[in-house]
Amino acid sequence: MADLKLTNVKKIYDNNVEVMRDINLDIKQGEFIVFVGPSGCGKSTLLRMISGLESISGGTLEIDGDVVNDIPPALRGIAMVFQSYALYPHMTVYDNMAFSLQIAKVNKEEIDKQVRKAADMLQLTSYLDRLPKALSGGQRQRVAIGRAIVRQPKVFLFDEPLSNLDAALRVATRMEIANLKESMPESTMIYVTHDQVEAMTLADRIVLLSAGNIEQVGAPLDLYENPANVFVAKFIGSPAMNIMPATITNSENDAELTLNTGHLVQMPIRLNSSEKGLLAQFGVRPEDLTVCQSEADTVVVEGDVSFVESLGEATLLYVKTQEGAELVVAKLAGTLQYKRGDKVSLTAKPEKMHLFNAAGDNYRRL
Amino acid sequence: MVSSANTRSPLTFVVHLTVLFLVVMWTIPTAGLFISSIRDKDQLSVSGWWTALSASEQRLVTRIEIPKDQTMENGVYVIRGNVFTQAGDSSVQQFGYSSLKPQAFEAGTKAQMKRGKTLIVQANGDYVITSPKAFKGRGQRVFYTAEVPPRFTLDNYREVLTSEGLGKSFINSLTVTIPATIIPILMAAFAAYALAWMKFPGRALMVAAVVGLLVVPLQMSLIPLLRSYNVIGEFLGTGSKTYVGIWLAHTAFGLPLAIYLLRNYIAGLPREIIESARVDGASEFDIFRKIILPLSFPALASFSIFQFLWVWNDLLIAMVFLGNNEEQLVLTGRLRELLGSRGGNWEILTASAFITIIVPLCVFIGLQRFLVRGLLSGSVK
Amino acid sequence: MGQLISALFVMSIGVLGCAVYFYGSNLLLDFCFPTKNRPHLVIARNLRITNTIRPWLFIGPALLALGFYLIFPVFDSLRLSFLDRTGENFIGFDNYRWLFSSAEFFESFKNNMLWLIVVPTAATFLGLVIATMTDRIWWGNIAKSLIFMPMAISFIGASVIWKFIYDFRSGDDAQIGLLNAIVVFFGGEPQAWITMPFWNNFFLMAILIWIQTGFAMVILSAALRGISEETIEAAVLDGANGVQIFFRIMVPQIWGTIAVVWTTITILVLKVFDIVLAMTNGQWNTQVLANQMFDWMFRGGGDSGRGAVIAIIIMVLVIPIMVWNIRRANAEMEGR
C-alpha cells in the first residue's frame, strides 16, 4: 500500500514568495506519475516536499493515510534519484548502494543480498568495486537508481534523472526506467521532467504544472486530445497547437465561429445559446491540418508560406494569415515542394478542432 | 605564455638568467645557514661559509697544559704534546710564544725563550718545550698559524640538542603544535558545516563575523587574555601558563581562517549529495562524519598544514602564554633566548636555527601541493 | 624518552577531550531525542528539537573560543586603554595623551608606515614579476618551489639567517657575513648594517620581503594562469608588445587578486614583531608598533593601559581592510 494524498499543499519560501498554491492530488499505489511543466513552475519543489527535503508550508501530505508533514525523509519510505546522480564520490558503487542499509544497521548478509540483487537487475555487478568517477554518465545514473532500489521504498522519486545524459543514452535509460516499473508493479513512482516525450512515454498519469498550480491531471493521451485549457494545449505536443482568436457566431447545435481572418468554421461542440457573440480562441494542432483537396473542404487557414522546414518524414509550413498575426504552423506528412511566398489553403477535421473561451478553458470540458 | 613567438628570442635567455639570479638570492641565505651549522666551530668563526670547502689558514692559540706530565730528560724538564686538539690533516706553518709576534718562527725551528726555555713546534703540531727549571704556574701559550683542511661535523648539533636544551624544546614545540593543529580543525570543521548547511538564526551574521575576525590583530587580544589567564590560573590553582592555555589560544586564533576556508569548501560541495544522504537516513552527525569529512579532506589537509606551520613558527603567543622555563620553552623561544645569550656563537645559533626550521621545511616540501591549493582557495576568486 | 611519553600523553588528552565532546554531545542528543523506531508524532517533535539544538552543538565551541579569545578582548582592550597601568583606576584619556606626545610612538608609527609601504609593494611586485617569468621557462616550477620555501621558516629563524648575512667584523678580520664579504670583495668598507640609522629599517624589511614574496608569487601565478589566453592573443593581433600586454592586458585582469595579496601582506606587516624583536629589539630607530606594544606589556611589570592603547592603534589601522573584506565576502555570497 502506498497511496499518496496531497491536500491544499502550499509552499512559501523564506523570501515570502508563494511558489506552490493549494495543490490537491491523489496518487494510487503502483501508478507512474510524471510532473511536467516549464522551468521554474515548481516541479522540483513539489517533489522535494513529498520527499521531505523541503518543508511543507501549508496543507497536508499523507502517505498510506498517515500525515507525514513532519516526518524526516528517511522514514517516509521514499527513495530519490537526483539529476546530478548525487553519488558519494568517496565510496565505491557497492558502498554507495549499501549506505542506507548500513545506516539502518541492517546485518551484513542482508545488505550484501540486497545490493547484489539490485546490481544484477541494473547490470552493475562488474562495477561494484569502482568509484563513481570511473563510471560513465549512464552507469552513474544506474547506480543512483540502484541505490534507490536497495532501500525497497514505497515511493520512488525521480528529479529529471535523464537530463544530464546525451540523447542516445537518454532513450536507453528511459526504457530501463520503464522496465524497472514493469518489474516492480506495486511501487509508486513520481517522476519530474520538462521533456514531454519522457512524460508521454513513461506516465500512467501526467500532472501538468504551471507557476505553482496544477493545470491538468490525466493520462498522456487525454492531455493531448482533450487539453483542459490553452496552456496545456500549447505545452503538450510539438510543434505547439495553433491558437487563433475568433468570435462565436452561432451556438445552436454545433458551434460555429468566425475566425479573425474571416473564415467560418463549425465543430461538434455543444454551447449555451448565451455564448453567442462572445470572443473565443480556436485551436488546431499542426499535425491535424491538411492541404485542401477540393472546393468542398472548409478552409480554416489561408495565406502565404513564410518559410518551410523539411524534416524528411514531415514538412513544416509557417503560414502568414494576416498582417501582425502569429504564424500558423502546419505539419504535413512527407516531403512537399513548397517555397516562400506560395499560397496555401489548409483544412482540418471538425472533431480535431478545439475551442477555448476567452479565459482559455476548453469548451468541451466545461 | 605571452606569445610563443618570443620563446626563442634573446629575451628568454634574460628571463632564465634573471630567474636563476632570484632563485639564488632566495636560497643562499638558508644554504649558508645550513653549511655553517655543520662546519667546525673554529673555522666558522674566522672564515665565511662560502670558503667551507677550501683549506683555511687560521691563527690559533693553545695553552700547554701544565705541568704534571713534565719529565726529566738530560737534565732539563720537558713537556711533549700536540697543538691540535683533534687529529687531522692540519699543518702548522709558523708559531710564536708571544701574542705580539705570533708568526715569529717557521714550523720545525727552535725558538729560544726567556729563562733558557726552548720551544719547537713541528709542522704536524707536535711540540717540545724544555726548561731548566720545573714548570709551574699557568701553562705557556703557544701561538701558531695553521693550514686547516675543511672540516664538517655534527658536533654543533650534538651540543645544542643536549647542553643548550634544544632537544627538550623540540618536544615542547611538538607538545604545543600537534594538539593546537588538531583541535582547531575539529572545531572548525563542525562549525563550518553548520555555517554552510544547517539552518539556525544568526547564521549570515556569523559568517560575516568570521570574515571580519580574519584580520583582527592578535595584539588586540594579548593584554585582556593575559589578565584573564592570571585570574583563571589563580582560581584553578594551575598558574596562568599551561599547555591547555596555549592550545586554546592557538585554536582560537586559527579558527577564523579555518572556518573561512572550510566553510567555503563545504558550501561548495553538491547539495544533492547531502540531501541524498538525508534521504538515505543519515543523521546530521552521520552526514558530517561519513560524507562531509571524507570529502573535505583536501581543505582539511591544507588548513592543517597552515596551522602547523603557524603554530610551530609562532613566537609571540608562546612568549605570552607559556613560561620561560626549561619545561615550557619552545624552539622559537629558545632560539630567541640564544640570540640574546649566545649572540656571537654562530655555531650554536646556526645549528639551533636549523633545528627550528627543519620540521616546517620538511612539512612544506612534502605537502606543498595541499598548501598551495589551500592558499588559492582562500584568496583567489 | 620519558619526556616524549609524557608529552604524548598530554597531547592525546587534549585531542581526545575535544573529540569526545563532539562525539558525546551528539550521541547524547540522539539518545535523548531519538528519531528512529518511535511513533510518528514523537519523531516529528524530536526532530524539531534536535534540529534546533544540533547547530549549536556544532558551532558552540568555535563560538565560545572566538568570543573569548577575539571578540571580548577587543572590547576589553578598549576599556583597559582608559585605565592605568594596573588596569584598576580610570584615568580618562591619559594613555592616549601619553601616546600622542611620546617620541617613541611617533618613531614606531613612522617606521610602521614605512614597513606598510615598502613590504607589501616589494613583495607583491617581486611576486608578480617572478610569477610572470617562471611561467615562461621549463624549470619554472622548481624555481617557484625554491622561492616559496622561506614561507615555511619562522620569523625568528629567518632573523637568525639574516643576522648571519648582516654580520659585521671590525678591523682586518675576515668578514663572515655574506653582505660585508661582498662589499669587501668589491673594495668597499664593511658596515654594521643593523645599526645604520634609517637604512637598517630596510635591512629588517628585506627579511619579511624574502619570506612573503613566495606567497605573492604563488597566488598571482595562479591568477595569471586564469587569464584567458584569447585576450592575450587578441592583444598580439592588435600589435601590442610584451610589456604592453603585461601592463595593459594582464595586470588589469588580476587587479582583484593583487589587492587580496596586498592586503594580506599588509595585515601581516602590522602584526610583525618577531623580526624586530630578534634583530634589534627596537634599538637604533627600528621600533615598530607591535614590538612596542609587546614591550609595554611587560616593561616594568607591565602597563596594560599603554599596551592596550597601542593595540587599539593597530586595530584602527586594520579596520578599513576588515570592512573591505566583509563587503567583498558578502558580494561573493550573493553571487552564488
Ligand SMILES: Nc1ncnc2c1ncn2[C@@H]1O[C@H](COP(=O)(O)OP(=O)(O)OP(=O)(O)O)[C@@H](O)[C@H]1O
Ligand atoms: N530555496 C529557494 N528559495 C526561494 N525560492 C526558491 C527556492 N527554490 C526554488 N525557488 C523558486 O521556486 C520556484 C520553483 O522552483 P523549482 O526548482 O521547483 O522549479 P522547477 O519546476 O523544478 O524548475 P526546473 O525545471 O528549472 O528544475 C522557482 O521560481 C524558484 O525560483
Ligand SMILES: [Mg+2]
Ligand atoms: Mg527542478
